[in-house]
Amino acid sequence: MSAVIAHLRSRREAHLEQLAAYLRLPSISTLNLGLKEAADHLAGLMREAGVEARILPTKGHPVVYGEAGGPAGAPVLLVYGHYDVQPAEMAEGWASPPFEPQVREGRLYARGAGDNKGQHFAQLKAVEAFKATGTPLPVTVKFLIEGEEEMGSTHLREFVVANRDLLKADIACSSDGSLHPSRRPTLALGCRGLLYVELIAQGAGKDLHSGSYGGAVESPFWRLMRAVQALRGPDGRVRVPGFYGAVRPLGRADREALAGIPDPASELRAALGEGAERIGEAATFYARTQTEPNLNICGFQGGYSGEGMKTVIPGAVRAKVDFRLVVDQDPHKLFEDVRAFLAREGFGDIEVRKLATFEPSKTPADHPLIQKVIRAIGWEGQKPVVYPNFGGSVPDTVFTKDLGVPSVWLPLANADSNSHAPDENLRLDVFHMGCE
Template identity: 45%
Template sequence: MNIELQGKLDSYIEANRERFLEELFTFLRQPSISTRNEGMHECAELLASLMRDVGIETRVMETPRHPIVYGEIDKGPDAPVVLVYGHYDVQPPEPLELWTSPPFAPEIRDRKIYGRGTSDNKAQIFIYVKTIEALRAATGDVPLSFKFLFEGEEEIGSPSLAPFVEANRDLLKADLTYYSDSHIHESGRPMIILGLKGMVYAELTARGARIDQHSMRATGVPNPAWRLVWALNSLKGPDNRVAIEGFYDDVRPLTNMERETIAKIPVDEQGLLDFFGIDKFLPGRIEDGYYFNLISEPTCNIAGIVSGYTGEGSKTVLPSVAKAKIDIRLVPDQRPEDILEKLKQHLEEKGFGDIEVEGFNFLTPSRTPIDHPALPVIVEALEEAYGREPIVYPGIGGAGPNYVFTDILRQACFVVPHATHDQANHAPDESMDLDGFFNGIRTGVRVFPRLAKTLRR
């Protein structure tokens, strides 16, 4: 990009800074809590209106749960196409008493925007609405065709996304998928994420007596809490390895290029230990590097256990039911349905076949090849916008819907986050860094003209 055009784009963004923030705040004030269907249709219509204001042809498309906001800019059959993904739904704001300011009344403090959905994901999708406006205002047009897919169910596992994409393959066909979620590196350097882990979320239920009993009967009446603890203990050992038979059979080994890229990720292990408040990291199956395992290793986590009495004071009770929720994180080429069956088979073989297993929130792992020709272009645009060299992650520990793009649409998928690592998404006082929001727009106006040349048919 020539210096004159770069200056023109940056000047437009700076001149409209306050208006961009006012419009973002309008978006943030509208609740959109997918888990309890609060404000979902209202937010979808608001987002569609904001997109139409900058010339994106937009429609709200219904799904069995919450609507998808679809938009497009068509530059003709010979133009490259980028699909921009994001989600407008947010997590519930509770506990409300832990917020410094109301969750749906955005407020700027210390160069951060505070409010529910600021970083996850409203500001990070609004970046692309303003990118379109800036490109058109400064250059007269956009450099390629765009399709926008903004869903309202990401925070509940995106149950409608895969069926929607399956049913609309032609509508969503593009050269690649590009979006912003998650956060930049803790050092402040920007990041490019090429993959996400998959997941199986499951609830395990052990049952005992018909109703809770006095704990004096524990000499003769089975306690399902103990049975559940023994079953959970069989899933993973002190060596941090998952003990389910065949669990690691389909794990795709890293390529040499992926290993080299992971080795370049800067890591302050002591700083991370201090941040987490722990003394050491768990051992790895192959090696002990924090980022190596975060990116390349699957695992099994206990998310919660409930049984009996957990209130204040004492109550001598022998519970009748015990439940545990677990999330199993997967890497390419593990399959969620296969892993769930292996979990059930493991419990059966270990003598816990009576424990009920309900699996849900299936997400397939995904990874874009590290040698994709778009990667150097995105690296260059980020470095120019941030003034710092970006870090490339072959994958991250989180799970998400990237597989619908890489597996169903057969498109490379690039995640370019702009929030900071201390964003507190899903927690009280969620925030979006002001510089991150505007750096996102500055990145957008640089990356899409470059992609137009790289992807040109």
């Protein structure tokens, strides 16, 4: 292993230049921009690293598959990532062009630096170091890098199911997301699910003058707000019958993991300002954001909210809400339950549209392979932070359900990497640590 580490450290500048070249490719899946070029480039990087690479079609953007063999009978590690990125424009508040990578004060700034190009690039460089030094890989490594994660991994499940034999593995490992703010080694063992819906209340079908019609015609916003409010009680609990019925009590291993997560208060206070005062203690914060379901209002749309004033009764208005779900909650069943609940509450006229779903997923913290990972990933003597779940939603069920293997997420980006936001960045020390 010393030869592998020495090789990685001797190639740091070259690795940074290679990553910058990869980040210059926009590869924005939601705009169908640059995906083929990015897939071709990544396949080339794999081949240069000594990894057999193929570009495999889906009904959408292609998957880049790579394989590096280990000894006969060695365990198989399936590495997941995504080469597509979020849209980015200077007008959003970037200090430098998002697709012209720049290093400033020990950070590499570019769209995709943290989410997710920088992270799977680091994993690829680790495999390359074994190959370059003639050090046998202890496992067979398979890479599954998709191009649709930022649009909901639309065709990933279909691809995985159709390629079960190719993707057969003992464990799946995905480096996405962020380290704990303490920068201790971090792993997550699943994700919350998602049901994202749009509620639509109709008015007159066109905007009306509020002076001419106000008092005789009610703004549909009033009805929409009452419908949204009906979903949640004053105690913060979701009122849809059966919502909590499938929620499991936390097991001992997860309770112990939550208790061992460092207090994030100081970091969150710096990031959130006064909003951080309501997060509570560390265990409570992480329990709420990782292991409990909740309902959130994302936004309202309709009428006039621009500069100045415009006196209108909107013709139609919309609200977007998301339900975050935990394992055993079914987003498709919940959608039907929400529609039925609103109808029973007298809001049958409110149209409910399903915009996105993700199934929740979970690998037990006491799984033998997970315990091996926890023991293996400590660096510089630091005890790993174990998240029972990511609070967000990722396509984890393709591994735990469709492939039937344990899955672990090992983020290799700093907590303040600004994923999906202006000035996305990757700390260079974190990047080099990820390679090693």
